[in-house]
């Protein structure tokens with residue numbers, strides 16, 4: 001069972017040389033696409049954004065075009081509403097004002113409809129994006145999920161998507177309106193005077209160049225903001241979840257300081273990004289003032305030469321306000337856009353991460369029912385960047401056998417069962433069930449035939465019955481009760497005030513540790529697997545519950561193949577066979593009685609068990 005010499009030659013470096021075999025990729029991707037490519041990919045991922053965009057854009061054009069009615073009306077009233085004698089032509093003025101008011105009402109209705117359509121489209125699109133990202137998080141292996149704090153992962157699906165939403169609903173809208181407004185204002189200004197229009201654009205060229213220069217810096221700054229926000233949410237989430245441990249160890253102050261650090265880092269990143277973006281605003285205002293002054297001076301000179309009428313010049317100045325507005329708004333839109341792009345990059349990063357544990361799906365093998373045979377064929381494993389923790393394991397487990405896995409802490413027991421349940425794939429070698437490589441078994445078949453009961457089974461904040469039914473949603477109350485009885489737990493269930501309706505609280509906190517284990521066992525029983533993998537809980541329970549757990553375990557494993565990481569001597573004693581792990585290898589194998597009689601790792605473990613329970 002010893003590893004080939006080449007296997008032991010190196011503990012790090014290139015994948016091929018890694019002793020545990022090629023090391024799994026386990027980090028979430030960071031999308032490195034450019035801004036436009038990111039937006040394009042983001043939009044493609046949520047087709048709802050583009051759906052019905054045509055009519056929305058038409059409404060935006062109508063809403064924007066309507067705004068120019070006021071300058072045109074003013075020009076008309078000044079130039080044509082006053083007759084040659086200097087008296088106002090009231091009929092013309094009234095008609096112009098009425099037309100102006102009518103157009104403004106239509107404009108407002110168009111703007112309202114555009115907003116409603118845009119909100120509807122963005123909300124649907126973001127819901128799709130969130131669903132896709134969330135599903136993908138579930139497809140990633142536990143190793144990949146663990147590479148990022150849970151809270152940070154949640155942030156990518158919530159806060160980062162929210163940031164995109166802010167842009168799409170406000171910034172995106174403003175962008176459409178602003179571009180439209182800029183185009184319409186420019187066109188109309190050119191109708192009144194192309195010379196003055198050219199002058200205005202020349203004044204604003206430095207602003208556009210400055211904005212371009214700023215774009216790269218803002219992009220980096222906002223990616224940092226999104227990352228710091230993710231860290232902060234991760235730290236806060238972890239702290240809230242671990243509140244009882246923090247209190248128990250009196251480390252509130254230290255923990256609060258850790259959270260403070262992430263909060264302050266987020267603040268610093270935000271301030272830096274805002275400082276950059278705010279630099280543009282005063283610059284833009286200065287340019288607008290210079291532009292206005294230049295137009296007034298040039299316009300008067302042009303007017304003196306007969307190149308522009310008084311009404312046209314006044315209208316031009318009004319139109320300039322419409323022109324300047326989007327220019328001023330550009331920085332804010334820019335901010336939101338950069339923030340959204342950073343959010344998109346992080347969400348895309350999730351979707352770009354290829355699950356390292358792939359489901360062969362339809363092409364996969366479906367395992368037939370019946371007790372499972374398990375074989376480890378030259379299996380080695382090393383966690384990413386770490387040393388070999390399982391070394392050339394070659395073991396077979398006959399169908400229907402109860403196997404206990406024992407060994408010192410860190411000897412590789414958990415790694416062994418993670419490979420057996422395909423939470424990870426071996427670096428080298430194969431894990432076979434009924435002669436089929438686990439990698440070729442369809443997930444649906446694998447999960448139906450194999451159930452893992454972890455040390456601390458996760459309970460959802462619901463009733464006891466709903467938590468048991470999690471394994472088989474269609475199970476009736478009668479089936480649940482029958483399962484509880486068959487596991488010898490009827491008396492325990494009767495003792496609960498609300499029976500199956502008993503609320504378990506968040507993560508099952510309303511139940512005792514032992515009761516949570518019982519729920520996990522009934523849940524596994526309801527799933528009716530052919531291979532049961534158990535990581536025995538280490539928490540101490542009262543003698544009554546201990547008896548119940550042992551009885552339930554005995555009935556649960558009867559007639560099935562089972563592999564249990566045994567922390568209790570009684571479990572090893574009850575097993576048909578014991579596999580003894582030491583430093584990543586199986587060093588002994590046999591029944592409890594055989595192993596106790598031989599000097600070795602098991603006999604030592606047994607001696608220390610006996611001492612600790614004496």
Ligand SMILES: Nc1ncnc2c1ncn2[C@@H]1O[C@H](COP(=O)(O)OP(=O)(O)OP(=O)(O)O)[C@@H](O)[C@H]1O
Nearest residue numbers: 383384386389407408409410411412413414415416
């Ligand atoms: N996610 C991980 N990343 C890196 N190294 C890990 C990871 N999980 C376990 N290890 C390392 O792999 C080795 C074997 O760990 P494993 O959890 O399989 O041991 P174990 O026998 O189950 O221990 P215990 O009885 O304490 O649970 C240990 O040295 C451990 O530090």
